[in-house]
Amino acid sequence: MAVNLPAPDPAQLLAVSGVELGTARAGIRKPDRRDLLVMRLAPGTAVAGVFTRNRFCAAPVVLAKAHLRQAVRALVVNTGNANAGTGRDGLTRALAVCKAAAAGLDCRAQQVLPFSTGVIMEPLPVDRIVAGLPAAMRDLRAENWAAAAEAIMTTDTVPKAFSRKVRLAGGAATVTGIAKGSGMIRPDMATMLGFVATDALVSKAALQRIARAAADQSFNAITVDGDTSTNDAFVCLATGKGPVARSKKDIGALGGAFAEVARSLAQAIVRDGEGATKFVTVRIERGRSVAECRKVAYAIAHSPLVKTAFFAGDPNLGRILAAIGNAPIAGLDTAKVDLYIDEVRVAAKGGRDPAYREEQGVAAMRKAEFQVRAVLHRGRAASTVWTCDLSYDYVKINSEYRS
């Protein structure tokens, strides 16, 4: 069902010196699927992260944020169970996983970041995860990015992984990342789970800035269903095995590559949104601020009526205008708003464009990808959000997920 999203070609995924990945079939929720990932990091790897702002922050997120203060040596990711809404017991279980991984990797539990995704509010099956760790560790190799992308999927139908090479003063650096996510997607800080690594040598502070900027232009600009997960995490790794990024120019170039990989991953999440049949770019222009433009974009992208019209390929423009009118921004003069579907101006000055013919809108919206663009005519700011439609299959997937 994913919209124009081929599975990653393992041959196109570049290994990152200093990062090894191993997966296992631990039977956490379903038998015989990859559901456990261990990432081993070279000593000295800088790690930065942005995390969910959902107040029911999951136990592994709480631990990961705390352990980030240490010299991180490994990440352990399980799918099938989110270990969220599990109270104090959830923390104990997440820590037990860190301890078991640390024993196998010869480091301290506090140097392991745990991540979980899957069903919420059920006890994490620690025994099965611990039993699966040795197999994952035996599998550790730098070339395992494609298998890693597969091991973190939940309702995803396609693994998500991208690589870029970026030229720095000291040579070429690699940036490779994976992500998972398909529903409960309206990241407030980051996606469900995203991991992007480079071999460049960069300070932790610079990496943290790179992570925030990349998240803002990618995972923070997508929505599937407006629900922010309890487990969202986006983690950036820099092993320092490759060229140095210290000058402003190099850090800018590296940040650009991180943002590009993050944006590809974020868009892949929308393309693989639960039940998605359309990939829609919502762009708002000439607002007073980026924040204002983003509010309008999300008002459109979250409206169930707009999303069902996307599904139908129906240019029901009134629903889009009504959604704009619902955005919580002060003093919007609706009589100035222009609206475009791709290059067709469908509304001018707040009303239907007299020159617009419905066939034009139908033609644009029948495509698998199109852009909705509103011009507010009240400032110079702009913002873009990516989203998908709301289809029968969204309801099917989410009403049958647990059964």
Add this chain to the structure above:
Amino acid sequence: MAVNLPAPDPAQLLAVSGVELGTARAGIRKPDRRDLLVMRLAPGTAVAGVFTRNRFCAAPVVLAKAHLRQAVRALVVNTGNANAGTGRDGLTRALAVCKAAAAGLDCRAQQVLPFSTGVIMEPLPVDRIVAGLPAAMRDLRAENWAAAAEAIMTTDTVPKAFSRKVRLAGGAATVTGIAKGSGMIRPDMATMLGFVATDALVSKAALQRIARAAADQSFNAITVDGDTSTNDAFVCLATGKGPVARSKKDIGALGGAFAEVARSLAQAIVRDGEGATKFVTVRIERGRSVAECRKVAYAIAHSPLVKTAFFAGDPNLGRILAAIGNAPIAGLDTAKVDLYIDEVRVAAKGGRDPAYREEQGVAAMRKAEFQVRAVLHRGRAASTVWTCDLSYDYVKINSEYRS
């Protein structure tokens, strides 16, 4: 598909002295259905209204608000076309309808309130409406409330009308109301369209306070899909043909009856929500303020993941906790939150209640009506919101609405 919502029994609907209603089949969008309503008001009728806060406020709403300053003599309501997103031309067309109605009723156009509901952003077919007015006027009778409820439906499957008698010092007063609405329902000031009338004599200022209070406890406490319409309007009428309501006690009693009728109408809208198979009461207790409780309630009631779990009758409690965690309220301590489905405590102190068995949650949620109750343990305020589930039929209705 409506949840426990029988069609109103015309014999149970009480006429309101001073209000006559007439309907017609004007062929506005579909042939051979009631789609036009005229309400003629006795001279001296007090009129109060609350209207949508959508910034793309429809043309008829703009006019109705302006005309409210006059001595209102009539309301004209059409279904099939919302005359919204229609710019200046929409105002001209709405005024043309007022003029035609005024000519037939021997008053000024400014004494007519126009209301439209239906498809957005298409030109209002004034000719058809004007051609239908004489038939509606010939039909004017005080007993026509049931036909009026039918004439204002769009995707509603059941007409919505309720009556109450209320005892005042000077005798019994009648309160009768009708409403329509099924999708694009997250009224910000009122429902799509609601009209409630009494024969009591009450000042316009007191009636306006009654209208605001009634809306707040009814139409402002429901959601189907989180979309606020461009045409929402809730209008209260008091003809003064019956007993006087001037004392604090009488105005309180009258306000209570208005609130009761409005709440029945609002709940009827949710029961008839597009594709609804469940009627769910979301109650938040022990918050710091009513506003805070309402934010949490709406975070639950708007979550597509929660709503699809309602549809499935699946006690996927994690989704409800995650929705609570997404509510925009500061400093919520999730470790204090208790959660109940009807009388079953499913979560205690932010985690799964150890005593809870899944069969209990399934039993509660398999019913057509149940309550989700969260106790925040941080104050004394409470609030209730009514909502429905998100089913295949919501997608079907909204992806096929125009085709």
